[in-house]
Amino acid sequence: MNYFSLRYLAITGVFVILEILFSMMLLAQPVTIPVMTENNAMVLYANKNGDLGTVFLGPKLTNVAEYDDVAGMYRQGDDYSNILNSAYTPSGSRSLLEPAITVTHWDGNNSLDLRYVSHSQTKVDDNVSVLSILLKDPVYDFEVMLFYKTYYKEDVIEQWSEIKHREKGTVVLHKYASANLHIKAKSYWLNQYHGDWAKEMQPEESRLTHGIKTLDSKLGTRANLFQPSVFMISLDKPATEDEGNVLYGALEYSGNFKIDLEVDYQDNLRIIAGINNYASAYSLKAGETFTTPVFLYTFSSKGKGAASRQLQRWARTYKLLDGHGDRLTLLNNWEATYFDFNENKLAELIKDTKKLGVDLFLLDDGWFANKYPRNDDRAGLGDWQENRRKLPNGISSLVKEAKNNSVKFGIWIEPEMVNPQSELYEKHPGWVIRQPKREEHYFRNQLVLDLANPQVQDFVYNIVDGLFTQNPDLAYIKWDCNAVIYNAHSAYLKNQSHFYIEYMRGLYTVLKKIRAKYPKVPMMLCSGGGGRVDYGALQYFTEFWPSDNTDPLERIFIQWEYSYFYPAISSSNHVTDWGRQPLKYRTDVAMMGKLGFDIVVSKLPASDLRFCQEVIASYKTLKDVIWQGDQYRLSSPWENDVASLMYVNAGQSRGVVFNYLVNSRYGGGSKLPVKLKGLDPKKKYRLKEINLYPDTTSPLESGKSYSGDFLMNVGFNPQVSSARSSVVLQIEEEV
Structure with missing residues (x-):
């Protein structure tokens, strides 16, 4: 010894x-x-x-x-x-x-x-x-x-x-x-992601060499802003969609990871x-x-597609909140009004919600604070009382207005944050994450509240609980998180090396408490876009906001990469005025997940309004296939003129295929048929083009049926071109 x-x-x-x-x-x-x-x-x-x-x-x-x-x-x-x-x-x-x-x-x-x-x-x-x-x-x-x-x-x-x-x-x-x-x-190929605001989920693939490659975040909150904690490892050679050995990894945690x-x-x-x-x-x-x-x-020995379907099925059943439940289509006011609104303007938007045909009106940022009114992003965060000038009759009057129009009402909050120009900051400087001897440094003109402090946890919980207590018919929460942590210091903690861990424990404590009292209320996980998308958080949220970038062309790429790790039912996709593509293209792209709108309905031409109404009606008949079906990536936007993505239900009797032109160079389009996947080769299927703009017809032959064998081995040409930049096909088994 x-x-x-x-x-x-x-x-x-x-x-x-x-x-x-x-x-x-x-x-x-x-x-x-x-x-x-x-x-x-x-x-x-x-x-x-x-x-x-x-x-x-x-x-x-x-x-x-x-x-x-x-x-x-x-x-x-x-x-x-x-x-x-x-x-x-x-x-x-x-x-x-x-x-x-x-x-x-x-x-x-x-x-x-x-x-x-x-x-x-x-x-x-x-x-x-x-x-x-x-x-x-x-x-x-x-x-x-x-x-x-x-x-x-x-x-x-x-x-x-x-x-x-x-x-x-x-x-x-x-x-x-x-x-x-x-x-x-023999070798290892890493597919990792990087990004920034409006540039989420940018993929990079490289061969791992000897030594250590580290993926990490030190941001405290919004931890996935520059580098998310999801990745793939291909063994021996880069895996393709349908071939190769590949391992997917993800940390179920919303804070700093390594x-x-x-x-x-x-x-x-x-x-x-x-x-x-x-x-x-x-x-x-x-x-x-x-x-x-x-x-x-x-792990999958059959390529990236099989791995993603495994993970999506698991997420819907075991991790995502209410993963087999329903979701609400909505109209958001943000891009219609930004901070400039009042009660009358919102009442008109609520009427537009009903006219459009969606389920819910979502009131975004700008509805709160009085001493330092929330008229821009420089003031008011932390003061969660209704702004009396904008909303003299409070949130409750808007909830009633929504009910009178047979739609639901939801609201935006950012409860973890505070503006220095706020009453909360003045009254409780010890609740703010800040180094007392350092100059404050702001991210979007704001700082983060110290959720390591139980008093702050109670404050954040009471924001949500108070909204529901005062407005029992409130039907939806959009929870945002726009700032990272600078000058990390907790006035509450004695041991500052525990800070990052205790902050996350505090956040999860609040979310658990909210879900214990309000287990089924839909909540969107937002973080200035996709800065906080992980399964640690998604067990408390029904959906997430992939990116503030709603340009539909950009969204095809962003949503494509998210789909490797997260199911369609969890992805909130909104139709907005971003991008140069026509309304049909924007709407078709948003349909690939949980559909929402962020447009000025009253300014839509009659034909555009009619188109949106018809698409929403069609979406409601297909949403189960999109939300619960197996997803197949048919043609990658990174490699082809046309991006194609498909959903098929469990019984292989119904499906939907989304096709988009992603290359606008001369002659770009679907020159070759797109080979479908996930069908029964012995069954017969009819394909029908849907989401047609009013008073247009499809050049695709209608009424003809094809075997699953033909559609998967020969394929079907959606005839995508510059004149038909977005084509959606409905697939129905011939009985």
């Missing part, structure tokens, strides 16, 4: 005797732990020393016993540490590469060694199971529980960890990942994902449990 062990034994007594005995014990026999879904498997293996590693991740083998032979097939050189493939890599002991967890023990020691102790599996239902694996340090009373929640039919795994200890003093967590994956292949992608010296890929530990060392008390956010992943 070495000097350190003897010294530690003298300090901690009997407990350490037991722990040293534990550390000297070998497993009676190695343990194999398969993590299975319908088509895939991740196999974990604890060797005789208790080192837990990943030996396989990929398509499921027919013979489970053969997983024991996998490791012996690789000849990649020495693993000097014996933990290169660790399922949760500790630092400071044997690890030579990027760790999943780094700690400083109560006595100042920085080493950690995690050994397998036991595992158990709980069956939630016929489709969902939770595997838990206990790892412990042989010397310190420190443990990590790894959780793997499998969704069998959807091929999705959610993974997270719980960290706790019973040491004599506080342990500092310097890194605390949710997951640590280990993958073997994803390390390390190709090691054996040419294997290690993925370590979790909360960003930037400025966030966490002091963990004895007996306290630190639970990481969930990291989700799905």
Whole structure:
């Protein structure tokens, strides 16, 4: 026994005797732990020393016993540490590469060694199971529980960890990942995303080379503004829509994230994902449990399209709030009025809502504050009383007006934020995130409220609760979040390194409380566009706002990329005056998700109004196919003159295909037929062009039927051209 062990034994007594005995014990026999879904498997293996590693991740083998032979097939050189493939890599002991967890023990020691102790599996239902694996340090009373929640039919795994200890003093967590994956292949291709305001979800694909590639955010709020926490990894070669091995990953967390992608010296890929530990060392008390956010992943051996359909089915059933429910079509006033409106103008817009044929009128920014009225974005945030000049009879009169017109009423809020020019800022400067000795720096003329403070949490909750209490018929909330965090400092917290974590805990506490009282009210997740789109937030929201950029041509690309990770029912798409495309094109693009309008209805020509009304009626007959159907990307806007995207219902009896001209150069259009997907090759289908502008006819032959085999192997030409820049086809099984 070495000097350190003897010294530690003298300090901690009997407990350490037991722990040293534990550390000297070998497993009676190695343990194999398969993590299975319908088509895939991740196999974990604890060797005789208790080192837990990943030996396989990929398509499921027919013979489970053969997983024991996998490791012996690789000849990649020495693993000097014996933990290169660790399922949760500790630092400071044997690890030579990027760790999943780094700690400083109560006595100042920085080493950690995690050994397998036991595992158990709980069956939630016929489709969902939770595997838990206990790892412990042989010397310190420190443990990590790894959780793997499998969704069998959807091929999705959610993974997270719980960290706790019973040491004599506080342990500092310097890194605390949710997951640590280990993958073997010849090469790895990363598809990541970047962006900014109005430029969300811009894809980039590159081959991963040796070393570490890090995807991360340090923005505090609106964390996905520059780089979202979703990505794809293709194995051996870039995956296509229908071919190749690909893994999708996403962190279910709305704050700072960090994803390390390390190709090691054996040419294997290690993925370590979790909360960003930037400025966030966490002091963990004895007996306290630190639970990481969930990291989700799905693997497909049949290309990116199959992976996205797996993830979309999972999201609708298990994560997105009311993922199989209804959604409200709406008319928003923002681009019609901006901040310039009054009660009479809004009453007319409510009448236009009914005339248009949508379900709800949404009142956007500008309805609140009196001492510092919200007439632009420089004042009023935080003062959530109705502006008496604009709305002398309050919100309740507008809710009644909507009810009298047989439509619903919704409202915009941004409750996490404050303008320095506000009564809230004057009365509660300690509620604002700001460094007291630094000059304030603003994002959109505003600062962020300190949700680490329980008083601020109550304030934000009461904003929402007060609106519903005073207006029981209120039917919709648009929750915005326009600022990132500068000068991060909480007047409430004693330990500032806990700030970013406690802010997110505070936000989720508020959202949980709102949903406990108002479980079914639709809420849109907005963040100056798509700055906060993740499944950590979407479990509280029915939909999200992909981008403030509503130019329909741009939206085709933005919505295309979001669709790899999020289902159509969650994507709020509005018809606006952005872009140069005709109204039909704009409306068709918005139909590919949850349809809304942000236009001046009273100024529409009669033919445009009629067109919108007919499209809304048509949309209501097709919305179930769009929201709940399987989605197939047929022709990429990045590679072709025409973008085509298709939805098919579960019974393969109905579908809809959206086709758009995305290249306006001379002669651009659908020269070749578009091959459809997802149909039954033995069934016969009729195709009909819908969303025709009034008094126009389709050049497509009507009444003719085609086999699914023909449509998928030969295809159908929608005849897209500069004169027909948007074509929507309805597919019906011939009975």
